[in-house]
Amino acid sequence: MSHFAFGPIIHEQGVLFRLWAPLQEKIGLRIDDGPLLPMTAADGGWRILDVKDAGAGTRYRFVLEDGLEIPDPASRHQPDGLKGPSEVVDPSHYLWRTPDWRGRPWEDSVVYELHVGAFTPEGTFKSAAAKLPYLADLGVTVIQLMPLAEFPGRWGWGYDGVLHYAPYSGYGAPDDLKAFVDEAHRHGLSVMLDVVYNHFGPDGNYMGLYAPLFTERHHTPWGAGINYDDTDSKLVRDYVIQNAIYWIDEFRMDGLRLDAVHAIDDTSDEHLLAELARRVRAAAGDRIVHLVVENEHNDPTLLERDATGMPLAYTAQWNDDIHHALHVAATGETVGYYADYQALPQDLGRALTEGFIYQGQEMPYRGSTRGGASAHLPAQAFIAFIQNHDQIGNRAFGDRLVDFAEDNALSAISAIYLLSPQIPMLFMGEEWASARPFPYFCDFDDDLNQKVREGRGKEMSRLPGFEPEHADKIPDPTSEETFLSAKVDWEECADDLAGNSLDFYKTLLAIRREKVIPLLKQTLQTASYQTEATRLDVSWRYDNAVLSLSVNLGADAVPAREETRGDILWRSHRDTDGLRAPWSVIWTIEAA
Structure with missing residues (x-):
């Protein structure tokens, strides 16, 4: 018997179909192209129907009072896409090759964010799995997949998912995703999934027609808020929380990254975020599971x-x-939100030693306060990065740092974040200095596509990288050309420039694995920083060692604070006697 309240249940005689639809008087079920079968009303607004001889592979739709045929909101597979029939999946069909995998400690983490559809030419789970030996050799330990919940169209970032239990069919079948996770575990890699519970995608979302999914109590940038605290909210909460458990349980994900949790409004005694974390960790048992948030607040x-x-x-x-x-x-x-981060190198020193730069202060560009005290938290509570899908895609042309940052500056900030005690995260292709853009792309219906084009056009002038003289060349987010431009070019990885960058990343990640990660398993005693002109000196004192960073963030040489002490982990070799050269970086470690 399934321990999930949503979705079909396979049993010896057939399949029990069920749908929570309290806003409809009657619901029908259509198997394949067969006749309409009336479903039976059950307590709490449920509709159920036990169909003999149905089983794995059976395709079905629910039919609303007005005749509209819809997929199961808890569909496990949509072989013909979002608006096609749902397919019954037997969760016991896949035989795991790594049944004893229990996960990896968070301190070991080097995260690699990727978009399945753009990571390989084929854009599938199977083709992505073929790249896992490369990722293991690179030195990453955690793969973070951008959202997979079935979304509309032929391409998209995944943040407009509609059917949260169905992996996007364009990437493959559910067993293909399981095989990807299985193969990752075989290579010692954890897998995390990006999930979106702050809004539901607008195209193909029928749930509001038959269940109280939304509430006017709260409003979001996407419209009415999700009903996490209004009338009949318990099953809406369960739909989301059980979905989080589902990815951990059935697909053996090692963790979840929750998108934009600041947009989840909930006045319940136990906030949805608290209940979700509690129940997911309880369901995981003895497995190591990591929960990560994106939180603008x-x-x-x-x-x-x-x-x-x-x-x-x-x-x-x-x-x-x-x-x-x-x-x-x-x-x-x-430009834009970067205006609030000009107090260098002090800002960077605070970010490295305390996590948040803004801990309750007013942000001039933002026009409000932000954050709370974070210095008491361990460095591993923060994930550091210089590129991700948002920060690249939020640029007018989706261009990467390699296109507009000087080589020395880019190498310097890479060396800072890859060896800092915070958890580093790479974005696919970054390690070989890929110049392929990652612009926003989507494929909704015609009406929504037009609205996206218009909205993106209005916002472009405020985005980083916008140049008025090139406004006519801004990519159309709904075109196939824009999607294809975002695909990683693996031939780039083979050229000499890419090879130099790849060796650089491999070297730094090897140093992190051998020297930095052991420190993270100790207790941090103190973290402090000093600045002079554009130079920043940072120290982290652990139980038996001190990790230190000295970096010049400017284009001119500045005096070094003192002689380098301890063993040098890595340096940029651009210093002269007594001076810290432009974009010079030195990492050292010494006994405490």
């Missing part, structure tokens, strides 16, 4: 630890503050 309470240092709810947060500081340092860009 920089709320440190989500990241609190118990007396042993274990997360009470969420393991870590994407640290936009450190990204913004590193980006401004390397590029000099101050």
Whole structure:
């Protein structure tokens, strides 16, 4: 018997179909192209029907009172896409080759974010699995997949998912995703999935017609808020929380990254985020599972630890503050939200030692306060990066740092974030300095596509990288050409320039594995920084060693604070006697 309340249940005689539809008087079920079968009303607004001889592979739709045929909101597979019939899947069909995998400690993590559809020419789970030996050799330990919940169209980022239990059919069948996770575990790699619970995609979302999915109590940039705290909200909460458990349980994901949790409004006694973390961790049992948030509010309470240092709810947060500081340092860009990150090198020192730069202060560009005190949290509560899907895709042309940052500056910020005690995250292709863009792309119906084009056009002039003289060349987010331009070019990886960058990343990740990660398993005693002109000196004191960084974030040489002490882990070799050269970076370690 399935322990999930949503979706069909396979049993010896057939399949029990069920749908929560309290807003409809009657619901029908259509198997394949057969006759309409009336479903039976059950307590709480449920409709159920037991169909003999149905089983794995059976395709079906629910039929509303007005005759509209819809997929199962808890469909496990949509072989013909979002608006086609749902297919019954037997969760026991796949035989795992790594049944004893229990996960990896968070301190070991080097995260690699990828989009399945753009990671390989084929854009499938199977083709992505073929690249796993490469990723293991690179030195990453965690693969973070951009959202997979079935979304509309032939391409998309995945953040407009509609059927949250069905892996996107364009990438392959559910067993193909399981095989990807299985193969990753065989190579010692964890797999995390990006999930979106702050809104549901607009195209192909029928759930509001038959269930109280939305509430006017809250509003979001996407419209009415999701009903997490209004009348009949319990099953809406269960739909989402059980979905989180489903990915951990049936697909053996090693964790989840929750998108834009600041947009989840909930006035319940136990906030949805707290209940989700509690129930997911309980369901995981003895497996190591990591929960990560994206949170524009920089709320440190989500990241609190118990007396042993274990997360009470969420393991870590994407640290936009450190990204913004590193980006401004390397590029000099101050457009948009980057305007609030010009206090270098002080901002970067604070981000490296305390996590958040803004801990309750007013942000001039934002026009409001942001964040809370975070210095008491371990460095591993923060994920550092210089590129990700958002920060590249939020540029007018989706261009990467390699296109507009000087080589020395880019190497410097790479060396900073890859060896810092915070958890580093790479974006696919970054390691070989890929110049392929990653613009926003989607494929909705004609009406929504036009609205996206118009909205993107209005917003372009405010995005980084916008140049008025090139406005007519901005990519159409709904075109196939834009999607294809985002596909990783693996031939790039073979040229000499890429080889130099790839060796650079491999070297730094090997140093991290051998020297930095052992420190993260100790207790951090103190973290401090000093600045002079454009020079930044940072120290982290652990139980038996001190990790130190000295970097010049400017284009002119500056005096070094003192003689280099301890063993040099890595240096850029651009220093002269007594001076810290432009974009010079030195990492050292010495006994405490």
